Amino acid sequence: MNGILNCTIDELEKIFLNNGFSKYRAKQIFVWLYRFGSRTFDEMTNISKNMRDELTKMFYIYRPKVANVAHSRDGTIKFLFQLADLNTIETVFMPETKRNTICISTQVGCTVGCKFCNTGYNGFVRNLTTEEIISQFLAVKDYLHLWDTATERLSNIVYMGMGEPLFNYENVLKSMQNLMCDENEGISRRRITLSTSGIAPVIERLAKDLPCRLAISLHAPNDNIRSKIMPINNVYNIESILNACRTYSYYHKYLKITFEYLLLKDINDTDDCAHELIALLKNINAKVNLIQFNPWKGCSFTPSKKAQRFSAILQKAGLEAPIRARRGIDIMAACGQLQSHGREERI
Numbered sequence: 001m002n003g004i005l006n007c008t009i010d011e012l013e014k015i016f017l018n019n020g021f022s023k024y025r026a027k028q029i030f031v032w033l034y035r036f037g038s039r040t041f042d043e044m045t046n047i048s049k050n051m052r053d054e055l056t057k058m059f060y061i062y063r064p065k066v067a068n069v070a071h072s073r074d075g076t077i078k079f080l081f082q083l084a085d086l087n088t089i090e091t092v093f094m095p096e097t098k099r100n101t102i103c104i105s106t107q108v109g110c111t112v113g114c115k116f117c118n119t120g121y122n123g124f125v126r127n128l129t130t131e132e133i134i135s136q137f138l139a140v141k142d143y144l145h146l147w148d149t150a151t152e153r154l155s156n157i158v159y160m161g162m163g164e165p166l167f168n169y170e171n172v173l174k175s176m177q178n179l180m181c182d183e184n185e186g187i188s189r190r191r192i193t194l195s196t197s198g199i200a201p202v203i204e205r206l207a208k209d210l211p212c213r214l215a216i217s218l219h220a221p222n223d224n225i226r227s228k229i230m231p232i233n234n235v236y237n238i239e240s241i242l243n244a245c246r247t248y249s250y251y252h253k254y255l256k257i258t259f260e261y262l263l264l265k266d267i268n269d270t271d272d273c274a275h276e277l278i279a280l281l282k283n284i285n286a287k288v289n290l291i292q293f294n295p296w297k298g299c300s301f302t303p304s305k306k307a308q309r310f311s312a313i314l315q316k317a318g319l320e321a322p323i324r325a326r327r328g329i330d331i332m333a334a335c336g337q338l339q340s341h342g343r344e345e346r347i
């Protein structure tokens with residue numbers, strides 16, 4: 001049996017045509033899956049009983065098990081989802097005044113191994129499938145009863161959870177196609193942000209395949225510092241990443257690229273670093289998101305106290321440079337704090 005959430009609408013149309021069903025049924029089913037959150041085919045009342053029975057034999061509708069839910073004082077909610085093979089991933093829901101954002105994972109663990117990140121510290125297990133990525137969005141809506149409430153829509157998606165999305169490109173691409181589908185009302189490419197450690201050749205592919213908002217985990221103004229905190233820089237250095245960003249901007253001038261910059265005391269938070277960063281991002285349609293380091297057990301970095309000063313230097317040079325609000329730090333849901341629990345630590 002296939003997981004229907006693994007199928008794009010084009011793929012489903014082909015399967016239907018090959019099985020004697022009308023192609024237009026695929027769109028109807030997408031409405032049930034993505035707009036109403038159906039978890040069985042029997043709920044799909046505008047589909048004939050005969051077809052519903054056939055669909056039940058051909059497909060299942062995937063949801064992960066909700067293994068744990070942690071509530072932060074600031075309203076952030078962290079979900080621990082258990083997958084069919086008992087691996088676990090974390091997903092974070094962040095309510096705000098005008099929008100609700102979900103931060104989803106794309107891998108169990110991560111191969112990139114950024115020194116400041118708990119996910120990377122815990123190693124890599126495997127890529128998530130398309131349905132495992134999409135179902136984080138659906139399962140959070142299930143849990144919080146967000147299917148009917150027009151005012152409390154889950155309006156923004158950030159691919160910033162566990163894993164490097166561009167190392168799981170095919171599944172991430174398909175998940176974005178489905179989440180951006182017309183039937184999943186309101187989730188446009190401007191409401192989806194993909195964050196990457198800078199896999200330069202794949203950034204260029206993304207520019208052509210399916211543009212969305214792009215965030216680059218830069219975290220340093222030069223290769224010397226960046227290679228020390230992000231070993232991936234030895235493969236894709238800053239110049240190669242910025243060239244890929246220029247290509248991205250060439251195709252999508254209206255999408256400003258966000259450069260994430262985690263401030264680490266005495267590593268990358270000096271005035272000189274700020275000035276170097278300004279020079280680096282000159283001529284790029286860029287914005288800088290300054291992030292405060294969120295400590296976790298086993299990590300020796302210290303949060304910087306210079307965020308305001310750093311931000312002021314960038315802003316004086318005309319760069320938008322907000323300091324990102326810390327969310328969910330008391331439940332280990334903030335940036336860089338997510339982790340999977342190894343299979344030996346099953347729930």
Ligand code: SF4
Nearest residue numbers: 110113114117120163
């Ligand atoms: S910051 Fe992102 S890319 Fe780096 S180790 Fe963590 S999850 Fe992987």
